[in-house]
Amino acid sequence: MRQQSQLALLGKRRFLPFFLAQFLGAFNDNIYKNSLLLMAAFAAVESLPFNSDMFINLAAGLFILPFFLFSSTAGQICDKYEKSMIIRRVKLLETVTMAVASGFIITENYLVLLVLLFLMGTQSAFFGPVKYAIIPQHLNEHELIGGNALVEMGTFVAILAGTLGAGILIEQPDAHILVAISVVFFAILGYLASRFIPRAKAAAPDLKINWNPFQQSLVMIRQTRSNDSVHKSIIAISWFWALGAAYLTQLPNLASETLKGSPQVVSTMLAMFIIGVAVGSLLCGRLSKGHVEPGIVPIGAVGLSLFGIDLYFAVTPATTSHLLSINAFVENSDNLRVLLDLGMIGLFSGLFIVPLYAIVQQRTPENRRAQAIAALNVQNSLYMVLSALFGMVFLGVLELSIEQFFLTLGVVNLLVCAFIFRRVPEFIERFVARFVKKVAN
Incomplete structure (x- = not known):
């Protein structure tokens, strides 16, 4: 598909309302979650139910927990019922949740806001399977x-915009009121967009729902193993989210503690990574020329590792005792190399992830597609938790440096991808075929 026709999807009713609904959902998730974390970080000690470190870690866990608990049920519901109706109901739940949350944001009732964060994670867990199905x-x-490229681009841009937007809102004089108004406003916009999504018939209307989440999760994961390329693509996607979570979690500490950068520098580094993902996603759509092309995945995998390893060599710990402004930061050529590495890691992430999602969608039977995505979400959550534990052990227990952490991620990524490509030779075969074709032309 040409780039022009890829972007032309944004002008079609069968895609644009869905794109806006998912973009606004991801944006609002991050506005709410990051505003809550920032409010807790700067709140008076007596206003929090427990200390801020525990609050922040609990908040992160409560947002991920619903993906373990409800993904299996969500996948079955999405296969059993008409999908545009499900999206509208999920967006309505988001609107009601944010309307309730707005009052507690203003009164700073952090315990209730944690419960509502769990509800936001719940609606995200139900939206995930229907989003890709x-x-x-x-x-x-x-x-x-091309559609997957636009969705991945939109998702990461929404994450960036929501994260930065939360920071801007919290700095305002009437921050709590502005945050409360914002989360309700964007939830309503998302619901209105969902009203225009065309119908998508039920794929398995006779499906009998198994309400046991743990048993059904195991059943769905086993079902994905019937197609090795789908199963290994799911492993690769889950590994990507673990890798992405590791990078995004450590960027603030890398910027502030190792490179002595100001909050502006943290935002710039985050922006470089996410803009890279957005560009890589769109580039993948252009390179694929309308075909689901597994041969692009090895390009993304190698690029991810090369620039991840180069990041280790690019990082030069700052010797200054004060935090550097963004202007002072970029005066150092080593820091420019760090920003370039982050951007390229993001770009190759886009090349890596977009074809994998398309493979899962294309090669999973329609009557089990949402359940396959639900199984993927369960594994994503597990991999992200393991990623966080690995980071805690590597940096906290072993007391190794963040640069060494990134070097290890780059090397491990090569090993993981080599395992996947060995088990599914199609990835390498298609990559070689693309290379030979280019040389022949």
Whole structure:
């Protein structure tokens, strides 16, 4: 698919309302979550139910927990019922949750806000399966890779905008009121967008729902193993989210503690990574030319590792005792190399992830597609938790440096991808075929 036709999807009713609904959902999730964390970080000690460190870690856990608890049920519901209706109900739940949250944001009732954060995670857990299952029903096969590219681009831009937006809102004089108004306003916009999503028929209307989340999660994961390329693509996607979580979690400490950068520098580094993902996602759509192309995945994997390893060599710990402004930060050529590495890690992440999602959508039977995505979400959550534990052990227990952590991630990424490509030779075979074709032309 050409880049022009890829962006042209944004002008079509079968894609634009869905794109806006998912973009606004991801944006609002991050506005709410990051505003809550920032409010807790600067709140008076007596206003919190427990200390701020525990609060922040509990908040992160409560947002991920629903993906373990409800993904299996969400996947079954999405296969059993009409999908645009499910999206509207999920967005309505978000609107009601944010309307309730607005009052407690203003009164700074942090315990209730934690409960509502869990509810936001719940609606995200239900939106995830329908988000990816509806794309193949509304797009033609030659539009599949471009649609996924736009969705991944939109998701990461929404994460960046929501994260930065929360920081801007919290700095305002009437911060609590502005945050309360914002989360309700964007939830309503998302619901209104969902009203225009065309119908997407039920894929398995006769499905009998198993309400046991743990048993059903195991069943769905086993079902994905019936197709090795789908199963290994799911492992690769989950590994990507673990890798991405590791980078994003450590960026603030890398910027402030190692490189002595100001909050502006943290935002710039985060922006470089996420803009890179957005560019890589769109570039993947252009390179694929309308086909689901597994041969692009090895390009993304190698690039991820090369620039992840180079980040180790690029980082030069600052010797200054004061925090550097963004202007002072970029005067050091080593720091420019760090920003370039982060941007390229993001770009190759886009090349890596977009074809994998398209493979899962294309090669999973329609009547089990949402359940496959639900199984993927369960594994994503597990990998992200393991990533956090690995970071805690590596940096906290072993007391190794963040630079060494990034070097290890780059090397481990090569090993993980080598395992996947060995088990599914199609990735390398398609990559070689693309290379030979380019040389021949």
